Structures are given as C-alpha cells and as structure tokens.
Amino acid sequence: MTPGKPRSLLMPSYWFGDVTGGKCTPAGSTDPEYLSRRLEGIRTEMESFCPPAWEAARDCGFVCSRGEYIRVLRELCIFRAEKALGLVAARPEQELIQMVHMRDQLDEAINLVTGRALEWHAARSPEFSRKFHALKGKRALEILLETGSPRVRGIATGMMHLSEIRADLTREIEQTAGEVIPNCTGLVGGIVAARLLAAAGGLEALARLPAGTIQVLGARTALFAHIRSGSSPPKHGIIYQYRGVHGAQKGRRGKVSRTLAAKIALAARIDYFRGERDEGFLDNARAAVERAAGGPGT
C-alpha cells in the first residue's frame, strides 16, 4: 500500500485485501487495530459502489469460512466504534454538559424534598404557615433544622449538604465553562453558556447552529406551538436566563435576544475553531447587546 497514491479501478482495495492485476493479496493480519488503520486508506465512491462479498475474502485467502468473516468484521467494527466513542467522551465539553444537567437535577431534588419536609413540619406544628415567610432555599432549611422531629432535622441536614455540593458544582461549572467555551462564557456567564452547550449537544453542534436557532434553544414547546397553530413565536429560550435579557425592558427583550443570539453564534464559532478568549470581540459584542437594550429608537 502506497499512501497518497490514488487507487485506480483496476486496483480495488477491500478491508480484507488488495486486488492487483487480477490477483488478491490478503491483509497481513486480522488484528482489529491493524485492519482499522488499513481502512483509513480506503475511499469509496457511492456512485460506482458495489458491496464487498464475503466470498471474495475467502477466495483471497483472508478467511476460511463465512463464520470467520463475520467474526473478524464484527471485532473490527466494535473496535472502531469503541475507539470513536472514546474520542467523543474525551471532549471536555461532554463533562461540562453532564455537570450542568446534574446541577439542574440537584435543584429539583432539593426543592422537592425541602417542600415535602416543610409540609411534614407544618403537620406537626399547626401554628407554622408557609405564608408570610420568604421560605426560599436556605432559610427553609434553617427553620427545619430547629424542628422537634429528629427525622425532619436529619433530612434538612442532608439537603444542606446537597446545597453545599450544588454551590461547589456551580463554581466548577463557571470555571470549566471559562476554559472550554471562554467566549460564550464571557458573553452570558458559565451557567447559561453551559446550558446552551447542553441543549445543542456539543461544541461543534453549537458552533454550527444559526443564531435564530440559538435564540430559541430551550423554547421548544413555544416554538412548535407557533409553527403548528400560529401563536406568537418565542422571543427567547435559554438565553432568557441571562440577566441582560430578563432584566431588559419588556418591549426590548426581543431585540436584545436577537442581538445576543447573533453574538453567541459568533462566540461559539470562535470557541470551537480558535478556543481562546477574544477580548476585542467580547467588548464589541457586549456593546452591541447594550445598544439593543437601550439604544436609539426607544
């Protein structure tokens, strides 16, 4: 096999051997790694494609039976798939996606359990009411820690512990996002950037999305309701969670999300292709978003 040399039709190559001058030379080994490397050099044109027949591999002297052909081919394909999966898993953004999913799940679990524990507490002490208390997160847990029931206290302690893990995880997400998707993070912060990444399914996928899609990522229900029945289209999806969008004047949020989405699309491409933070780009992008939020034409 000469690398770089184009193969003519007279010299077809198969994964199991090469045909030269009407004679087939079998591949040197049935080792999956060897065969996989061999395969890299084989290009197939679908227009003139004719599937390889196992009989050709037998006549070539590569295998003795159909059973052996399938066994070697299967080992090769499993090897290739496992290798490719390993490559995918090694992408740092895959872990970031898992981290942000875990953080959302922790929120849900903490809220559910805390809510149920408050109900339990209320059943034991009738004078307790959730009304007139700003019973959010930590404060609720503190009240539960002072209750008489050791079981409820135990649960509250557990939730306190989970809350600490969540806080640590949040810091870790911010940090990892700053390394993996520095420009997206610079625009909307690590958590929102990581959520966008998770919704797109990966950095490459996010980098290839048009701004219009990024704008409504996470607003699937509203988007399909719009397409189906013509209700008004969603102005924002995940990016609504960014302070600059939900904090903007109501009448301007659409314009802000549009501008922001366009800038995130650019940021994702810089992150994917260059991978470095670009301060010049970030300054310009932030200025554009601010103009959209309060610029001329109000």
Add this chain to the structure above:
Amino acid sequence: MIWIDGVLVSRGEGGVYGERMIRGHRVWDPCRSKLAAYYYLGGEVSLEPWMRVLYLGAAHGTTVSHVSDSAEVVYAVENAYAPMRDLLAVASRRKNIIPLFADAAHPSSYAPLVEEVDLLFQDVAHPDQAGIALMNLPFLRRGGTALIVVKARSIDVTQKPADVVHEVSQKLAESGLISRRVIWLEPYHRDHAILECPKD
C-alpha cells in the same frame, strides 16, 4: 416470525432491556418497536434465519436485538453517542450484530464494511428520510425489500402526516423505488408509517 398465543416473540438470550419472557422466548413489544408493530399489523416481509439485514437508526439496540435473534447478521448503523454505547453492550453479547458508529446520511463512511443485504430497515429521525433510503439502496440486493419507517413529525410538523408519507413515497418512486404497501403504525405509534419497497 414466532407467535405464541398471539404474542410476537423471538428466540434468544433474554434480559437485554427487561423484556418479558414466554416459555423461554423473548416478547417483542409492538409499543416499543416499530418493526414489531409492523408484524402485528399484518406486515408480510418477515425475517428469516438466512437473512442479512442493514439496520439504519439502530438506537439503543432494542429492536436490533430481536432482529439479531431472527436473522443471520445485522449491520447496525447509529450515529449518536449515548445510544451507541448501549448498542455496543447489546452487540458484545450477540455474535451477529455488526455495530457501525456512523451517519446513515453518509454511507461512504461504512460502505467498505457492509455486504449486500436482503433487507434494509430504516428508522431514522431526519428531515430527508427518502434521500437517506436512496443513498443506502446500493447495499440492498435486487429482489430484496426496504422497510422504511416514515416519521412524519420529523420531516415537517406543519403538514398532515398522510401528506408527508405521500411525498416520501413519491420521492422514492421518482428514483425507481416503488412502495408496494403503506402500513400505518396506529395504535402502537402515532404519526408513523412503514413503507414496504421491493427493489427490482
């Protein structure tokens, strides 16, 4: 196909995905598998022990495991990360599944590895399902059949499912692949149909 008291089953090692067993056979649930639904609704293109199958959109390997029970060899193409992991786990215990981590819309990436098959089964969520079927047609032998699941909702949510299916079968017909029969998978799967297309 093996039926026990009106229940579709296949013969193989159980416990792949928590499927029920009847008298040592694996129950093949039509609500979980579109191919099983096709057989429940009178689909006649059955799997035979000598058959070579190319399966596009193998997903987690649930249906693939039943096809593997019933056919000689299955070439299973899947291009998403998480399902592929499950598919590999299924393939590790079944000697006749050949897993291909590739995109069915780019058949040249797996073409050198796939031989001529007797049955092409396609279950992919892609806007151009007809195009993918046509691209993969070179793998199907003459006289073989393509079973194409049309997921109407993956092609165009704004159109009526029946119109989408009509469009797909027309696009296939333009390239010479005539759908002999359309089987809607109601009540097992909503807005899904299987086109039965013999290749001549």
